[in-house]
Amino acid sequence: MNVYGDIRTLFRDAVGHVAGERGVSAPDADFSVEPPRDARHGEISSNAALVFAGAFGMKPRDLADRLVARLEASDAVAEISVAGPGFVNLVLEPGRWRDQLRHILGQGIGYGDSQLGAGQRVNVEYVSVNPTGPMHVGHGRGAVVGDALAALLAKAGYAVTREYYVNDAGVQVDLLARSLYHRYREAAGEAPGDMREDFYPGDYLAGTASALLARDGTKWLGAAEEVWLEPVRDFAIEAMMDLIRDDLAALGVAHDVFASERELASSGAVERTLSELEERGLLHVGVLDPPKGKADEDWEPRPQTLFRSTAFGDDADRAIRKSDGSWTYFATDMAYHRDKFERGFPVLIDVWGADHKGYVKRMEAAVEALSAGGARFSVLVCNLVNLSEAGRPVKMSKRAGTYVTLREVVDRVGKDAVRFMMLTRGNEAALDFDLARAVEQSRDNPVFYVQYAHARACSALRNAADAFPGEDFSDAALGRAALDPLDGEEELALIRRLAGWPRTVEAAAEAAEPHRIAYALSEIAAAFHGLWNLGNVDEARRFVVAGDPALSRARLALVRATALVIASGLDIMGVAPVEEMR
RNA sequence: GCGCCCGUAGCUCAGUGGAUAGAGCGCUGGCCUCCGAAGCCAGAGGUCGCAGGUUCGAAUCCUGCCGGGCGCGCCA
Structure with a gap:
């Protein structure tokens, strides 16, 4: 249950339908289903018509019109239109967004969990x-x-x-x-x-x-x-x-x-790795060029055994044995990466410091060679x-x-x-x-800013318990609340952000960019602080409204869902969500 | 010389091919006679380093330059 995912499915079905009509098969192309930058283009926008028009032999706007004809039948869609070169813009029924809150309350911290990885094994070193x-x-x-x-x-x-x-x-x-x-x-x-x-x-x-x-x-x-x-x-x-x-x-x-280099070396893994490379003709004896751009008075040409990493995109072949006969670091590291692959990890990710940046290409070359292209290997270099x-x-x-x-x-x-x-x-x-x-406890400090949003949300829930003794504000109770009172533009804007959380998680995971989580949380916190402040200007817009438990319950459902999404993100970051600022 | 990274508002930086490029800080001006201001709102501020190219569409992809950082034989 994911708003954007559901709408994507609607688009995919509609595209498939038009493809069927025209006797062609829809290519397996990716298309967008996302909030447009400009709110005047609706709540969700898709470029599906622009992506598929070519394959269907149609003009983008004509295809967009056909997609609209299919999509407007959906209960979830309130408004839908074609704009610009062929974007399909739509506004959903507010209830469709609000229902997402029930889903969040039901999922808790697990909201945003995805099956994107399909259980594939990944080794992060x-x-x-x-x-x-x-x-x-x-x-x-x-x-x-x-x-x-x-x-x-x-x-x-x-x-x-x-x-x-x-x-x-x-x-x-x-x-x-x-x-x-x-x-x-x-x-x-x-x-x-x-x-x-x-x-x-x-x-x-x-x-x-x-x-x-x-x-x-x-x-x-x-x-x-x-x-x-x-x-x-x-x-x-x-x-x-x-x-x-x-x-x-x-x-x-x-x-x-904790993998030990010593154990690996004494197991003969290095020899096995190198003899495999030898058999495949990937080792040779050669003389490297002197290093460029730095003082090199000690340099003397020396024939040595080299790994043919240039065959896999590296700039130079790399030495595998030192003059004293021992392996280079690179040689044992090749064995180590082969070992990881052989332990059953098709995806290998290394996180390195900036000082190792120059080694990325040779390691990519090595993994490419040793896994016969079977491993997906990438290095995140931290500056x-x-x-x-x-x-x-x-x-x-x-x-x-x-x-x-x-x-x-x-x-x-x-x-x-x-x-x-x-x-x-x-x-x-x-x-x-x-x-x-x-x-610092200020807007300048993103740690504080996000923590504060979570603490404020918790505070509102505590206040509710005081204002309405005996009322049930558990997640389950909030999930059953009538949410129609959440009709302000600011409320809906926050709900839309919360609804985008699963997208954020998947996009960040696909890009291997955990910092996106921090940014997303800052944005959610900002939307929440803004909403909170409306209650300073106008008491009727506070989350807890004395004498109106139904309204309060609806608003607290949003508050609690916000806290859960923030906690879900902080959990990824390994940061504790605090319940009050001290 | 070669490789990788960076170049977006005065500053620090977001922005996985979409529409009129965003945020914070700073600046200007607003919002509480605390008990929901550790905060919020509004405004000003841009040749997305330069030049070509691909595309219906480029800050984003490609090529070439310019500027900055880091790295570059047996170290780990």
Whole structure:
């Protein structure tokens, strides 16, 4: 039960009917059924006649006239006309819109759930931060975008798995282990001197070092690196993953699967992947061109084994083995993506930070090759987050100690504000995040503005309980209310917005753009605040009208439906709907 | 040099091929003798970077320029 979906069905039937008359089959083309920008063009407009006229050998306006002839018989349609080059514009019976409120009240938060995905399995991989330290704010954006996208796709009917790829192999974690060992010696009372330039300098390792000392005592002191490297590394990785999982928990992010690079590598998956590519002639030995546009005094041509990613649209072939014989990150990542595909995910989505943008093409090429075109793979690249405080940029420097971690920001403004702010831009756009703005209680702050609308709605319902003791204002009771009193243009405008919620969810899911949910909620909140304010000007237009329970009930049905849609959207965003502002 | 992203109101930005391009901020002017103003309403403000092309129709798709950001051998 979805107004736009129902009208679309009417159009499809009408198009099919005309096609039958003309002895042609209607092409499976997409056409619009949507609110026009300009309200003078009615409540719903369709370009169906413009889309199908060509295939039917008709003029668009003639086809539009035929569609109108079919559609005007429907009970739902109050007015219908042809306009411009062949748009069909219509106005529905107000009751058709109002009935949508009953549907919303019946569905609750589940309103807007869709079967678009038809249960197809989707793997969303996000965060995947190296286990070498706490998360920073940029990581937080990827975490929120990935988490909201996963929730959005789930609402749209996909079977979503949320996955984290743990880079627990390779030189980074060896470096982490050596950094920790340095701290460990310090903790044990030795004076190891300054840290090496490439070590991880953060203080967080001091606590981990103490924990290591508490567990193992001084047994690693004076030992050769071959002896301590592995146990210290394992300890470090575990500690860092605990740290990261804590950061994620504070943000309200939880993954279903933590995939280990080390386990993958030791399973032989990399070798299997590469030998498959070898058999298919997709590996070759070659010499890459030197990198352009940057200082390259160290560059020397070297023949190496390359993956033929240019055959799948990449700009250059890519190395798969380092000079020391170990795999490149790309090689293990190919194996990992093949593994995801083989675990039964035809749709793979990765959420990456801006610093990995240059790797998109080669990964697309790799998945294309490894799935034989069977996987739908896409990468959402999250642009930078510019932190500021009341308009002043917060300079971040690890050296100067002004580095701001994600955890600090979450503790400062709360997870809801962080999550909402992170979704106020498309993922590809750079995002300005002002710490003061995020907690400001004003129209400027979208988090507040949407939360406030929900709280106001809850407040009206509380007021109703006071004004009409003993009356039943449950969702079920409101769903049975006579809704005819909802006849103001502002009321109907809000109802139309609520009726558009399922469309919004589907469109956002198809585009993989969770930020659209934030925008939609802001618009719904604005319509609601406007309606609320009419009650300031004219008491007769308040939601709760003393002495008129029937009118109040009808209006509260709209109020409650609005709150449910906002809550439904906030649920996708992972933001709690508050019942009162404190 | 190549690749990706961005270019829309003074500022920050929405806008999956539709009709006269929107919102917030800022500016101007209005709405409560609080108990529904943490808000609302109205107004001014645009060559959608430029030039071609495709289309019945382009901010949206294609090509070429201009400007800005990010990235570019074995790092992850």
